[in-house]
Amino acid sequence: MDNAISISGLHKSFGRTKALDGLDLSVATGEVHGFLGPNGSGKSTTVRVLLGLLRADKGTVNLLGGDPWHDAASLHRRLAYVPGDVSLWPNLSGGEVIDLLGRLRGGLDTKRRQELIERFDLDPKKKGRTYSKGNRQKVAIVAALASNVELLIMDEPTAGLDPLMEATFQYAISEEREKGRTVLLSSHILAEVEALCDRVSIIRNGRTVETGTLADLRHLTRTTISAELAGHPNGLSRLEHVHDLKIEGNHVRFDVETSALDEALRQLSSIGVRSLTSQPPTLEELFLRHYTDTSDSKAASAS
Amino acid sequence: MTTSTLDRAVSPTPGVGTKGNLLAGTGQLVRLALRRDRIVLPLWVLVIGVMAAAGAGAYETLYPTQAERAALTATMGSNPSLTLLYGPAFDLSTAGGFTAWRYGTLLPLFLALACIFTVTRHTRQEEDTGRQELLSSTVVGRYAPLTAAVITAGIGALATGLLMVVTLAGAGLPAAGSVAFGLGTALVGLVFVGVATIAVQLGEYSRTANGIASAVLGATFLFRAVGDSATDISWLSWLSPIGWGTQVRAYADERWWVLVLLAGAALLLGTIGYRLLPRRDVGxxxxxxxxxxxxxxxxxxxxxxxxxxxxxxxxxxxLIGFAVMGALYGSLTAGIGDLLGDSAQAEQMIQRMGGSESIERAFIAATAGITAMIASLYAVQATLRMRxxxxxxxxxxxxxTRVSRLGWAASHLTFVLLGTALIQTTAGLFMGLLHGLRVNDVGEQLPSVLGASVAQLPAIWVVAGAAVVIFGFLPKAATTAWAVAALFLLISMFGPAVGASQAVLNVSPFQHVPKLPSADFTATPLVWLTVVALALLGAxxxxxxxxxxx
Incomplete structure (x- = not known):
C-alpha cells in the first residue's frame, strides 16, 4: 500500500527528557488517520518532526515520499498544517493571515476560502489578539482547508471550537476525504475520531501501543457477560481470558477478552443458559484502557 | 532554593493583601516578578551600580597633578561636544566631580531603560501572553499587577542607587556627594517607572508600550543635550528629568532641592498611570x-x-529618531570651535582625541561613532525579533509552508542589515546637510560627514552578526545579545576614560573604524570588520x- 506517512523507530530527546521512544506510524494515502494519546505522550513532537521543525535522533521518517528534514520546503508545497495552539501576528487581520499562509503554500482556492469563512462564521477583519482561541483556530483551519494540498496535518484542530463548529469541521473533513486527501488528525474528541477516522494509532510515552481500525481495536478488548444459568457455574474460573468473575448462586458476571469469547460461551451453554446479556466495550473504555499507565495494564493482565 | 521561592510565590497565603481588595496578591506578584528576574535584575543593578566607582578610581592615575586637572577643566569641561553627551561639568578638579560629570547622564539613561523594560515586562507583556488572565482569576486585585511591577522596578532602582552610594563612598569620595549622585540616579529611574506606568496603559502591546516610554526617554535626553550645549537655550535642560539629575550637582556643592523635583515628578506620573488603569479592560x-x-x-x-x-x-x-539626532548634531558642529577658544591645551586635547587640527572634524568623527553604537542596538532589537x-x-x-528556514531568516535580516544602513545613513545625511548649510558648504561637508557615518556600517554589522550567532547557537539565551552590544558600547564610550588597555578597547568593533574625516581613510580595517560580520552571520x-x- 502507498503510504503518505511512514515512521519507524523514531527517537527524540530534549536534554534528559525522552519525548519519543521508538515510535511507529503509518498513514495510508487517502485515509483519515486518528492520532491519539494522553497529554505529553509525544503527539506534537511527532508532528513537529514530520514538519522538519525538529530533527529526529534515530529512526526513519518518510513523508510523501521524501525526507521531512532535508526536503522540508519542497514537501511543504503539498501539505497544510493546523497547529494545536494558533498564535497570530497582532497587526495582521485574520483574512490577511489566511491569504498569506495560502500564498506561501503556493496558492489557495479563493472560492473555497469564501465558502469556508461563511461556514465557520469567521470575521476576517479582526486583528490578531482580538480573536478568541476558537476563532484563532478557525483562521488556521480555513487557511489549511482552502489550500490545494494532498496532505493535511492537524494537531488537535478542534480544541476550543463550539459544538456547532465542531460539526462544521467534521463535515469539512469528510469532504476532504471524498476528494482523496490524506489527513493526520490528532484529537482527544472521541466522537470526532469515531465519525472521521478510518484508522487510528494510539501512542503513550513516546511509543505506539496500538494501531488499526476502530473495529480492530474493539476486538482487542473485553466484552462484559451477565448470565442466569441452569446450574451452578463451574469451570469458568479455569478459563484463561476471563476476568472479574462474580458468582451469586446461578447468576454469573464476568469480562472476557474477544479471543476467548467463543470458549466462554461454550462453557456457559454446556451448563445451560436461561438468560444472557452481553455488552461490547464503549469507545471511552477502549481509550481509557490504553491511556492509563502500563502498571495498570500489567496488573490487569496478571490478575 | 529557587524552587522554594517559586512555591511561595504561587501558593495562596491567606491574609496577604486583605487590606484592600484592589491590591490583593501584590506581595505574591512581587515575589513572582523577582523570581522571574532573578538573573537579569541583579545584573543591571550590579553593572549600573558599580560603573561610576570603577571610573572614579582611574581619575587619580590619569590626572595626578593639579595642573593636569586645571587643564582638564579648561578643555573637556568646556567642550560642548562632550557636554552634549555627558552634561555640564561643574567641578572637574576632584575625582567626585569628574565622576558625576562623566557618568551623570548615561547611567541614569541606562537605569531608566532598565526600569521601563521591567515595568512593561511585568504588566503589558503578561497581558500580551495571556498569563495575566490566569493570574487575575486568582485573588489578585485590580491594581496589584501594576503595583507589583512598580515595586519590582523600584527595588531595582533603589538598589542601584544604594550600590552607587556604597561603592562611591567606598572608593574614598565624599559621602554627601555620593548620596546625592546615588539618590539622584535612583530617582531618575523612578521617574521613568512613572512614565512606564502611563505607557503601559496607552500601548496595546508591550512593544508599543516600550516604544512610547523609550521615545519619552530619548526626547528628555535630547532636551538635556541641547540645553546643556547651547548656552542661550539652557532652560531646555530643565524640561528633562535627566537634566535634573545632573543639576543636583553631586560633589560640586550639592543642590538637594532638585531631588524633590525628581521625587515629585515620579509621584505625579505614577498617579496618572494609576488613574488611567481603571479606564481600560485587561488586555x-x-x-x-x-x-x-x-x-x-x-x-x-x-x-x-x-x-x-x-x-x-x-x-x-x-528613522525619525536618527534624523532628529543627525540634524541636532549637525546644527551644533560649526559652533564647537568658537566655544572652545584657542587655548594651547585645547589643541593638545583634540589631538589626543585621535583627531586632527580641527575640532569640528573630531566632533564629526565622535558623533558618527555614537550614532553607530546606538544603531547597533537597533540591529540587536531587529535580530531578536526572530526569536x-x-x-x-x-x-x-x-x-x-514552502518557506525555508534560511528564506525566513533572510527576510528578517534584510531589515537588520539594510535597516541599520538606512538609519545610520540618515543620521549622516541630516548631520552633513545641517552642518553644510551652517557653514555654507553643503557640497564639501555633506559627502565628508556622510562618509564618516557610512564607514561605521561594518562595525554595526559585526554586532548584528554576534546577535545572529547567539540566536543560532544559544536561542534560549538570545537576550544576551543585548549584553554583547552593551559591552561594546561601554568599552568604546567609557574605556578611554577609565584608562582601559588597548587590548580591552580592541574588543569593541567600533574601535577599529577609521575616525573619518579627521583620520585618513584606510580600507583594511573595514574589510576585516566586514569579513568578521559575514563569518558570524554565516555561522x-x-x-x-x-x-x-x-
Missing amino acids: LSLIPARPGPAEASPGLNSVLALSWRLHRGALIGW AEEVGIRVEPLLA GLARFRTRDIG
Whole structure:
C-alpha cells in the first residue's frame, strides 16, 4: 500500500527528557488517520518532526515520499498544517493571515476560502489578539482547508471550537476525504475520531501501543457477560481470558477478552443458559484502557 | 532554593493583601516578578551600580597633578561636544566631580531603560501572553499587577542607587556627594517607572508600550543635550528629568532641592498611570484597535512582505529618531570651535582625541561613532525579533509552508542589515546637510560627514552578526545579545576614560573604524570588520538551519 506517512523507530530527546521512544506510524494515502494519546505522550513532537521543525535522533521518517528534514520546503508545497495552539501576528487581520499562509503554500482556492469563512462564521477583519482561541483556530483551519494540498496535518484542530463548529469541521473533513486527501488528525474528541477516522494509532510515552481500525481495536478488548444459568457455574474460573468473575448462586458476571469469547460461551451453554446479556466495550473504555499507565495494564493482565 | 521561592510565590497565603481588595496578591506578584528576574535584575543593578566607582578610581592615575586637572577643566569641561553627551561639568578638579560629570547622564539613561523594560515586562507583556488572565482569576486585585511591577522596578532602582552610594563612598569620595549622585540616579529611574506606568496603559502591546516610554526617554535626553550645549537655550535642560539629575550637582556643592523635583515628578506620573488603569479592560488599551482588511493586498505574498509589516513600525521610529539626532548634531558642529577658544591645551586635547587640527572634524568623527553604537542596538532589537517570532510559535506555521528556514531568516535580516544602513545613513545625511548649510558648504561637508557615518556600517554589522550567532547557537539565551552590544558600547564610550588597555578597547568593533574625516581613510580595517560580520552571520545561520525550532 502507498503510504503518505511512514515512521519507524523514531527517537527524540530534549536534554534528559525522552519525548519519543521508538515510535511507529503509518498513514495510508487517502485515509483519515486518528492520532491519539494522553497529554505529553509525544503527539506534537511527532508532528513537529514530520514538519522538519525538529530533527529526529534515530529512526526513519518518510513523508510523501521524501525526507521531512532535508526536503522540508519542497514537501511543504503539498501539505497544510493546523497547529494545536494558533498564535497570530497582532497587526495582521485574520483574512490577511489566511491569504498569506495560502500564498506561501503556493496558492489557495479563493472560492473555497469564501465558502469556508461563511461556514465557520469567521470575521476576517479582526486583528490578531482580538480573536478568541476558537476563532484563532478557525483562521488556521480555513487557511489549511482552502489550500490545494494532498496532505493535511492537524494537531488537535478542534480544541476550543463550539459544538456547532465542531460539526462544521467534521463535515469539512469528510469532504476532504471524498476528494482523496490524506489527513493526520490528532484529537482527544472521541466522537470526532469515531465519525472521521478510518484508522487510528494510539501512542503513550513516546511509543505506539496500538494501531488499526476502530473495529480492530474493539476486538482487542473485553466484552462484559451477565448470565442466569441452569446450574451452578463451574469451570469458568479455569478459563484463561476471563476476568472479574462474580458468582451469586446461578447468576454469573464476568469480562472476557474477544479471543476467548467463543470458549466462554461454550462453557456457559454446556451448563445451560436461561438468560444472557452481553455488552461490547464503549469507545471511552477502549481509550481509557490504553491511556492509563502500563502498571495498570500489567496488573490487569496478571490478575 | 529557587524552587522554594517559586512555591511561595504561587501558593495562596491567606491574609496577604486583605487590606484592600484592589491590591490583593501584590506581595505574591512581587515575589513572582523577582523570581522571574532573578538573573537579569541583579545584573543591571550590579553593572549600573558599580560603573561610576570603577571610573572614579582611574581619575587619580590619569590626572595626578593639579595642573593636569586645571587643564582638564579648561578643555573637556568646556567642550560642548562632550557636554552634549555627558552634561555640564561643574567641578572637574576632584575625582567626585569628574565622576558625576562623566557618568551623570548615561547611567541614569541606562537605569531608566532598565526600569521601563521591567515595568512593561511585568504588566503589558503578561497581558500580551495571556498569563495575566490566569493570574487575575486568582485573588489578585485590580491594581496589584501594576503595583507589583512598580515595586519590582523600584527595588531595582533603589538598589542601584544604594550600590552607587556604597561603592562611591567606598572608593574614598565624599559621602554627601555620593548620596546625592546615588539618590539622584535612583530617582531618575523612578521617574521613568512613572512614565512606564502611563505607557503601559496607552500601548496595546508591550512593544508599543516600550516604544512610547523609550521615545519619552530619548526626547528628555535630547532636551538635556541641547540645553546643556547651547548656552542661550539652557532652560531646555530643565524640561528633562535627566537634566535634573545632573543639576543636583553631586560633589560640586550639592543642590538637594532638585531631588524633590525628581521625587515629585515620579509621584505625579505614577498617579496618572494609576488613574488611567481603571479606564481600560485587561488586555486592551486606551487607544482601541481598528479592524483590518478582510483580504490581504496582493503584495502580501512572501515572508519578506510579512517581515516588512513586522519591522516597519520600529524602523520608521528609529528613522525619525536618527534624523532628529543627525540634524541636532549637525546644527551644533560649526559652533564647537568658537566655544572652545584657542587655548594651547585645547589643541593638545583634540589631538589626543585621535583627531586632527580641527575640532569640528573630531566632533564629526565622535558623533558618527555614537550614532553607530546606538544603531547597533537597533540591529540587536531587529535580530531578536526572530526569536520573538519563534517563542511566540508564529514561525512554525510559516515553516510548514514552502518557506525555508534560511528564506525566513533572510527576510528578517534584510531589515537588520539594510535597516541599520538606512538609519545610520540618515543620521549622516541630516548631520552633513545641517552642518553644510551652517557653514555654507553643503557640497564639501555633506559627502565628508556622510562618509564618516557610512564607514561605521561594518562595525554595526559585526554586532548584528554576534546577535545572529547567539540566536543560532544559544536561542534560549538570545537576550544576551543585548549584553554583547552593551559591552561594546561601554568599552568604546567609557574605556578611554577609565584608562582601559588597548587590548580591552580592541574588543569593541567600533574601535577599529577609521575616525573619518579627521583620520585618513584606510580600507583594511573595514574589510576585516566586514569579513568578521559575514563569518558570524554565516555561522549563526548555519546553526539555525540545523537546530530544533522552538
